[in-house]
Amino acid sequence: MTTTVPVPDGWPSTEEQARAVQDELREHVILDEPGPPPGTGHVTGVDVAYDDERDVVAAAAVVLDASSLSLVAEATAVGRVSFPYVPGLLAFREIPTVLAALDALPCPPGLVVCDGYGLAHPRRFGLASHLGVLTGLPTIGVAKNPFTFAHDDPATPRGSTSALLAGTEEVGRALRTRDGVKPVFVSVGHRVSLPVACAHTLALTPEYRLPETTRRADALCREALRRTRSG
DNA sequence: GCGACAG
DNA sequence: ATCTTGTCGC
Numbered sequence: 001m002t003t004t005v006p007v008p009d010g011w012p013s014t015e016e017q018a019r020a021v022q023d024e025l026r027e028h029v030i031l032d033e034p035g036p037p038p039g040t041g042h043v044t045g046v047d048v049a050y051d052d053e054r055d056v057v058a059a060a061a062v063v064l065d066a067s068s069l070s071l072v073a074e075a076t077a078v079g080r081v082s083f084p085y086v087p088g089l090l091a092f093r094e095i096p097t098v099l100a101a102l103d104a105l106p107c108p109p110g111l112v113v114c115d116g117y118g119l120a121h122p123r124r125f126g127l128a129s130h131l132g133v134l135t136g137l138p139t140i141g142v143a144k145n146p147f148t149f150a151h152d153d154p155a156t157p158r159g160s161t162s163a164l165l166a167g168t169e170e171v172g173r174a175l176r177t178r179d180g181v182k183p184v185f186v187s188v189g190h191r192v193s194l195p196v197a198c199a200h201t202l203a204l205t206p207e208y209r210l211p212e213t214t215r216r217a218d219a220l221c222r223e224a225l226r227r228t229r230s231g
Numbered sequence: 232g233c234g235a236c237a238g
Numbered sequence: 239a240t241c242t243t244g245t246c247g248c
Contacts, residue, residue, distance in 0.1 A: 048238080050239055085239070087236040093239095094238075116237045126237070147237050185237085238239050 002058075002224055005079040005100040011092070018089045019123065026125040028133045035111065035138045035192030038199040039067050042110030045213025046101065046131070048094045049225040055081050056228055059097035060220035061105055062213060066203070069212050075104035076224040087147075088122045091130040098131065109137060111192065111200060113213040117141040118189035120149055120164055120172035132190020139189030140197040142211055146174070146185050156180050159202060173198055177205035184209065 012018040043066045048059045057079055063072040077100035083092035094116075102109055118128030118141040128141035146164065151174045154160035158179050164172035164187065172187030175198050186201050188194050204211035 048239085050238085052240080085238065087238090090237055114237095121237080141237080143237050145237065148235070 002076040002078055002227070003100050003104050005077055005096055007080055007082040008096055011082055011096070015086055015089060018083070018092050022123050022125040022130070025130065025133050026123065029125070029129050030191045031119075031188065033138070033191040033193070035196040038196065038203045041066050042072060042108060043113060043200065043204065043213055044102070044105075044109035044111065045113050045211065045215075045217035046098045047115045047214055047217035047221050048097060049218075049221040050081065051225055051229065052081065054229075056225065057081050057094070057097050058221045058225040058228060059094070059101040060217045060224060061098070061101040061109065062216040062220055063105060063107060063109060064213060064216070066110065069204070069206070071216070073105055073107050074220055075101050076220060077101040077104060078224060078228055090116055091127040094127060095130060095134065099134065102135065112137050112139045112189075113200070113204065113211055114139060114141045114189065115143070115214045115218070117143050117147060117172070117185070118187040120147065120166070120185065120187035122148070124171070126187065128187065128189030138191040140192050140200060141172075141187045141189055142201055142214060143185040143187075144210070149185075151185075154183050161198060170194075175201055177202065178209050181209050
């Protein structure tokens, strides 16, 4: 079942408004909790796919058992594109529909894994941070690119890390999830520590570079978008 | 001022 | 993100 969502009332309509929202909500991020132990409970991946031509966005939330990585539940939602893509303001484009997909789940999500950044953000409030503050859930961000941040190449073996740096501040880590393959970029969202976020990411990558959560959420939201086009 | 820039 | 064929390899 796919739920349909409108753009929320009061949603920012300018970049200036959106940045002001980030500056305000940032105060509510919790950074001093370790987060759920890797391999226990639920882990949920969220992702979105777009059809800018038709102004449609589809989101998916996929709940896995953290220990076996088997499917527990999944939900999708479709909505209107709520913001243009602006680097640093990605959350305003994705969050309304992602929230609807999470709400449609029949069980608690546990840790939420986002496709993008949390703390590693120009104002230290990326998608994962934003989603965490709005839901109260523990969240992390796992991105495929280093954005504007600096990093050294991690050593070759899976599990190797290097700091993601904004100046001298460590805002995340480059984490090698497969031997010799381009690393992913992990940052903290809400209520999870950086070492625990990296441990979760490793637990979610037994076979591929990207976490099973995001792989499955990606496949599901694309399928939901296709159903929107044909049905 | 110019370019770069998560998805 | 999305547009897109074949191709090399496990």
